[in-house]
Amino acid sequence: MNKLSSLALAITFAFAGSAFAADNSAKDAQKADKDKIEAQYKADKKACDDMKGNAKDVCKAEAKGKEKVAKAELDAQKNPGAKADEKVKTAKADADYDVAKEKCDDQKGSAKSACKKEAKAAHDSAKAQAKGDTAAAAKSDSKSDAKTDTKMGTKAGSGKS
Numbered sequence: 001m002n003k004l005s006s007l008a009l010a011i012t013f014a015f016a017g018s019a020f021a022a023d024n025s026a027k028d029a030q031k032a033d034k035d036k037i038e039a040q041y042k043a044d045k046k047a048c049d050d051m052k053g054n055a056k057d058v059c060k061a062e063a064k065g066k067e068k069v070a071k072a073e074l075d076a077q078k079n080p081g082a083k084a085d086e087k088v089k090t091a092k093a094d095a096d097y098d099v100a101k102e103k104c105d106d107q108k109g110s111a112k113s114a115c116k117k118e119a120k121a122a123h124d125s126a127k128a129q130a131k132g133d134t135a136a137a138a139k140s141d142s143k144s145d146a147k148t149d150t151k152m153g154t155k156a157g158s159g160k161s
Contacts, residue, residue, distance in 0.1 A: 069095055082133075089130035
């Protein structure tokens with residue numbers, strides 16, 4: 001009996017060890033992906049160094065936006081769901097807005113003002129769309145949960161059959 005207990009204990013530790021190793025492997029992969037994103041950002045930003053004036057500002061805004069979107073997408077891969085999707089869409093909207101504002105700086109007077117207003121409207125619309133998509137996904141999930149409860153012979157939310 002003692003050998004059997006030892007064998008069971010060894011098997012248990014083996015499974016626990018492999019789960020721990022898999023967790024570390026995932027963390028290492030996540031860190032490597034973050035490092036890759038940061039390295040790409042530095043390279044993109046460095047490519048802006050030879051530019052002058054507003055073109056340089058636009059280039060830097062594009063590089064920063066790409067970095068933010070890539071980080072949001074990485075987080076969404078790690079923790080998928082409607083909220084993560086919303087964060088990705090919001091990051092894209094913010095990046096587009098920052099670039100658009102920089103591009104508006106090339107203009108003067110009322111054209112510049114109109115450009116910035118248009119960029120702000122597009123940004124607000126994109127953010128509202130991202131929130132709307134999240135709300136629609138949550139509503140859809142709650143409807144599918146209610147249908148599942150009904151099919152299983154229970155009333156949605158009551159927990160009774």
